[in-house]
Amino acid sequence: MKDKNYAKTSFLKRxxxxxxxxxxxxxSCVSSRVPEVxxxxxxxxxxxxxxxxxxVV
Incomplete structure (x- = not known):
């Protein structure tokens, strides 16, 4: 289980x-148009x- 969480964290970091x-x-694009999203x-x-x-690999 620990290895699975590490793999997810590592991928997110990459x-x-x-x-x-x-x-x-x-x-920036989204925030510049708030509230007319x-x-x-x-x-x-x-x-x-x-x-x-x-x-991302």
Whole structure:
């Protein structure tokens, strides 16, 4: 069980390190449009973050 939790933490750490720029861009896009948040308004930034996260090894 301990190894499983370590693997999850390690993966999350790699995602945060490798995708911090994309996360910042997405967060900035969303926060700049509050309270007028709409579906897909930051789609380009979201897709970049999603792609980064899916490609973390």
């Amino acid at each position: 995602v945060l390190v490798n995708c911090s720029a994309q996360a910042k861009q997405y967060g 709409e579906q897909d308004m930051c789609l380009k930034e979201f897709l970049a973050l999603k792609s980064c996260m899916q490609n």
